Amino acid sequence: MWRCCVDVVKFVLFFCNLIACLGFLAVGGLVVYALFNGEDTFIGKHIEPSLSTSNPTALLFTFIIIALVLLAFFSILTCLGCCGTAVKSSCMIGCFIVIEFVMFGGSVGGMIYLHYNYSYPVMNVTQEGLAKSLHLYGDDSEIMTALWDWLIGFAKCCKIGQDDWTFWEVAKLPDSYKVPKVCCIPPDLECMYEPRPDNTFSGDCVSFVLPIVTILFYGIPSILLLS
Incomplete structure (x- = not known):
């Protein structure tokens, strides 16, 4: 019975991280497409890859870079959870758990801070x-x-x-x-x-x-x- 429960948990962890990883990669692909073909998307204009103040699309380019960094991070995180469960790698699963604990601690800390400073945060x-x-x-x-x-x-x-x-x-x-x-x-x-x-x-x-x-x-x- 215990072995069955462990297998179910592993499968759920593998499946959820696999779907999340594919989702992050797909969104990342769309962001890259928008970067090079902005005129063909809802943005409606070409995005110049420059942070110069003379570049009218510098703000959009900044948002895209931030989005790509975040998507890459979450893709790696979910890949660790997915592959670590599949190959039974304690190192990969350990990294996955440590990163999630750090993120969980940060989110809880943010919630406490907002509840302390706002009546209705x-x-x-x-x-x-x-x-x-x-x-x-x-x-x-x-x-x-x-x-x-x-x-x-x-x-x-x-x-x-x-x-x-x-x-x-x-x-x-x-x-x-x-x-x-x-x-x-x-x-x-x-x-x-x-x-x-x-x-x-x-x-x-x-x-x-x-x-x-x-x-x-x-x-x-x-x-x-x-x-």
Whole structure:
């Protein structure tokens, strides 16, 4: 009976890490494709591989490099868990466990820090993160603009919290625009000049994003502990 339980645990560990490793490699491949063929993706422009201040796509290139580093790290981590279980290598499994313990400790430490500094840490972090991302809306980041446009169109929201649409003042909007055009409720397409509750989406974007952030906030440490 004990032997059977051990085999089941090994199979689950092998299968989960195999799927995760293939997933990270697939996403990494898509990121590399976007790096060299950005004009054929939703980015819509060629990404110049340079961090020079004169490069208009330097911010996008920075995000891609960070994404590739993280994807490579998680690919190696899941590969250690997958291959170590398959070949019964105590060294590979030991490295896998040590790395996960470090990540688990860091995530728990972050949770404790946020709970100590905020009364409602997940909501506060979500609201602050959305508010700070607005300054990238417009010409600064095509990715952030596309994400916000998708969020507004899907969730029918254009506010952050219960305040008015004043958060959009930091965004790179056309002259005299107070909100993006995507915030308008059809058939009215002129709300960006004078947004009102009857012509502009008044939903709170925080309410839509909050459940996703909560799952990640508490789910990732739980998965690490279980693994």
